[in-house]
Amino acid sequence: MKRMSMTMVIVLLLIPMALFARGVSEDVTTLTIAGRDGAYGDAMELAIQSYTAKNPNVRFELLKLSGSELMEQSVIELRGGTGAFDVILIDDPFLTQLQEAGWLADLDALYRKKGVAIDPDLVENMVNIGRYPYPNGPLYALPHVGNVALFAYRQDVSRKYGIEKFDTWSQVLDVAKKIKANEPGMAPILFRGVQGNPIVTGFLPIYWAFGADILKDGKPAFDTPEALNALEYFLELAKYAPQGVTAYQATQVSDALLSGVGAIAIEVWPGWIGNLENPELSNVVGKVKIAAHPGEVKRSSSMIGAWMVAIPKDSKNIDAAFDFLLHLTSAETQAMISEKNGVPPTRHSVHKISSLVAMYPWYPAQLDGQISGSIRPRTNYWAEIESVFGDYLQRALVGNLTAKAALEQIQRRVTEIIER
Amino acid sequence: MRNRERAVYSSFFYIVFAPALLIILLLTTYPMVTILYDSFFRYSFVVNTRTFVGLGNYIHIVGEELFQRSLINTLVFTLVASFSEVVLGVALAFLLKRQFLGKRVASLIVIFPMIISTMVICAVWQIFYHYEIGLFNHVLTTLGMQRVGWLTDQRVALASIILVDLWQWTPFAFLIIQAGMGSIPSEIFEAAQIDGARSGQIAVKVTLPILRNQILLVLMLRTLDTFRLFDKVYALTGGGPANATQTLSFFIYREGFKFFNFGRASAASVITLVGVAFLALFYVRRLLGEEE
Incomplete structure (x- = not known):
């Protein structure tokens, strides 16, 4: 009898609780x-x-x-x-x-x-x-x-070589050569060299500045003189990057910049440089200038991401x-x-x-x-195009292919992807 | 009467195993049949379009340089990693067979890599391999040698991944071989010693032939596992530099989950499946053949 009463009390307590819980969950x-x-x-x-x-x-x-x-x-x-x-x-x-x-x-x-x-x-x-x-x-x-992809450089270093603000990519190469010759222990150029999205993202501001396009009227446009000039320039510039640049990701670029080892980062994103002016985490407070990318045959165009x-x-x-x-x-x-x-x-x-x-x-x-700023092409095939572009770009970077051969391969593969 | 009894006996087993068999069929055969079916279509998962292309996906994929590279890398990785792991596992088992002070601690340390998650292992090795601050290059520069791009030099990157796999999975080979060694009756060794055999001769002519099945088993398990290499490539190199570490599994992942080309991913999966099945069949036949 006692057990029965207890059970009844528990049941009577549980019913309003369940109803109340239901009422709350509805709101x-x-x-x-x-x-x-x-x-x-x-x-x-x-x-x-x-x-x-x-x-x-x-x-x-x-x-x-x-x-x-x-x-x-x-x-x-x-x-x-x-x-x-x-x-x-x-x-x-x-x-x-x-x-x-x-x-x-x-x-x-x-x-x-x-x-x-x-x-x-x-x-x-x-x-x-x-x-x-x-x-x-x-x-x-x-x-x-x-x-937005931005361009970062040590203004204290560039000033030594007469550059207050980089207007062209040619100036970037000139200063990189001078840094290599005169600043031992400093990496003149930084970028993400990992194949696929990272290397493509780093290269695109150069590619666009040299007047090249990814797609023109919906068709691949990699086998153009503009694209060749851009890639040849990039490969020349990459000679002034650290030895292990093909494995560089955002962390390595950011670390090199904040530690003061890197002089020019051809691609930085706002998320990487939040601590640039924090003296506890940065050796380069007040020394790094963040700017829009230089131009070349075309005005600079930052890449929106x-x-x-x-x-x-x-x-x-x-x-x-x-x-x-x-x-x-x-x-x-x-x-x-x-x-x-x-x-x-x-x-x-x-x-x-x-x-x-x-x-x-x-x-x-x-x-x-x-x-x-510019955006990457609006196409259903972007992931594949970027992958192919990044693969051959890195193969050119490590010396497996010439710039011309890499672009021919990209053109052929991207055409296959689009026409598939 | 005897036939009837046998039929009843068989029916009982069929009834008992039917639910498990049904589940296995659903979980293994159905996906395999689906993959085989999808491999004959140009199938975009996102826009959900299917166009029958027959063997088109296979022909395209096999002709692609990236696929060929992935296949070669997979074969190289499989052969070098699985054989090396077995050789090192056997060597370790022989080494730790003798009684010595601290044997238990040594055994524990040896099997330690096997119990750590692959992603953690990759994070640690990525630091070891770092070009600027990595342990290996620190040692090399201390010895006055040139730094090596362990993960960035296309001639070295695949070997670097093999080294990580050896570190992680040699203990597995060691454990199985050691268990096999422990099951050999000591009388056999005593008899060999009485016959005047030296320890080297006992190892080569007595122990290894007895361990043949264990060695084949480890070789089969490691071969099948290494053939599907994905996680270490994903975490350490992303397939680079310049596709030097692309593997079949990574190729399938890219096609399936980055590009959502399920037809091409399915065709590559079928090719991989055939490769794995062929390898498994080879080892199983050798194992069963020996038993028979």
């Missing part, structure tokens, strides 16, 4: 974000914290994935149409491929539904990257990380996800992330906050790059 929305690891993941976490402080009924699951894992998982989930992700981070060249499959929600429609317009404070060139077809189609993604945020159209929480996107890309959130984490903003106003410019002196160059 809570959980957004799942497929995001990046490292600094980008930390930046997303900061945005989540500030959002949940204002919206306690929204919870988040943040997946911090490497770049390749993010693409793999996004494609597999989006293809499955399970609605597992509510927000996804996309490396800008892959937006075309994802939207070609029609997997993303139309943000223009969501703006209209909410009765707001795209804030003109967001850099227009960066917003347009999220349009498909580029640059005038509907909007499918907003710019979250305003990455933005991380965009989008909402899968199969998400079950599209409205909540859109509200979070507006928060993530707001001026307030971008300023907070920029200050605490160093991830580059995509708004005009945030680039002009004086305290941030003091922390990150390259903000004016970064904003210029965002306004006028």
Whole structure:
């Protein structure tokens, strides 16, 4: 009898608890974000914290994935149409491929539904990257990380050789030769030499400055005199890079620059140089100039490598996800992330906050790059093109192929890929 | 009557094993059949388009320089790594067979690399191999020698990965060979000694022939594993420099999960599967043949 009474009491206690729990769960929305690891993941976490402080009924699951894992998982989930992700981070060249499959929600429609317009404070060139077809189609993604490839050099060293500001790549080569001859222990040139994306990304500003193109009217354009001049120049410049440059990644470039060993980095990204002016971590405080890339036959054109945020159209929480996107890309959130984490903003106003410019002196160059920078070709085959381009580029770098032979091979292979 | 009993007996086993067999068929045969089917199509996973191309994927892939390079690298890696691991494993087993002070600690140290995650091992070896600050180049420069681009020189990079594999998996060979040695009755050695055989002769003419099956087993397991090399390439070199460390598994990964060309990835997988099956069959036949 006693046991029976106890059981009844427990059951009576559990029923309201279960009902209460059900009531709570109905009000809570959980957004799942497929995001990046490292600094980008930390930046997303900061945005989540500030959002949940204002919206306690929204919870988040943040997946911090490497770049390749993010693409793999996004494609597999989006293809499955399970609605597992509510927000996804996309490396800008892959937006075309994802939207070609029609997997993303139309943000223009969501703006209209909410009765707001795209804030003109967001850099227009960066917003347009999220349009498909580029640059005038509907909007499918907003710019979250305003990455722009920049050019870094030790101004104290370049001044010794009469260069205050590099206008051309020819000047870069001249100074590299002088540094090699006169500055023992210093690596004149730094870049990422790992095959695939890293070496291509480092080379593209040179390639474009020499007037070469990747695709012209949708067809490969690697077998041109401009491309040959660019590659021959790059191979000449690479003679002044450290011996192990073919294994150099972002860490090695950044370490060499911050330690004072490297003189000129032909490619740096804002995420690599956050500690440049931090005396505890940098030996070169006030010595390194971050600028737009030099030109050659064409004016300089920085390469944009933005991380965009989008909402899968199969998400079950599209409205909540859109509200979070507006928060993530707001001026307030971008300023907070920029200050605490160093991830580059995509708004005009945030680039002009004086305290941030003091922390990150390259903000004016970064904003210029965002306004006028170039993007990689919008094609479904970019991953393959980049892979082939990077493979043969590195083979030329290690001396397996001449510049001409490498470009002929790239032209042949990319043509095969596009015509397949 | 006897036939009936046998039929009942067989049926019982079929019934008992049917669920497990069904699961195995689903988990192994179905993916294999799917891969074989997909390999005859130009199949883009992203846009979900399939066009029948017959043997087109196979013909294209086999003719590609990158695939040929991947195949050669895989064969070189498989042969050198698996044979070296077995030779070193046998040598270690002989070395640690004798009784000496600290034998237990030595055995523990020897098997230590095998229990660490491959990614951790790669991170550690990446530091060892670092051109500027790496341990190996530090030793070389201290001895007045030139630095080596362990992971950056295309002539050395594959050998550097083989060295990491040897470090990690020689203990596995050692463990199996040592277990085999432990199971040899001591009377055999005593008899050989009475017959006047020296320790070298005992090792070559008595111990090794008895360990033949264990050696073949280790060789088979290591061959099959090394043929599928992926993780060390992914973590240490990314296939570079200049494709010097590209392997078949890495080729499949690139085609499948970077480019989402599932038709081409499937064709390359079928070729790899045939290679692995051929190797496995070779060893299994030798192992079973010996038993029969």
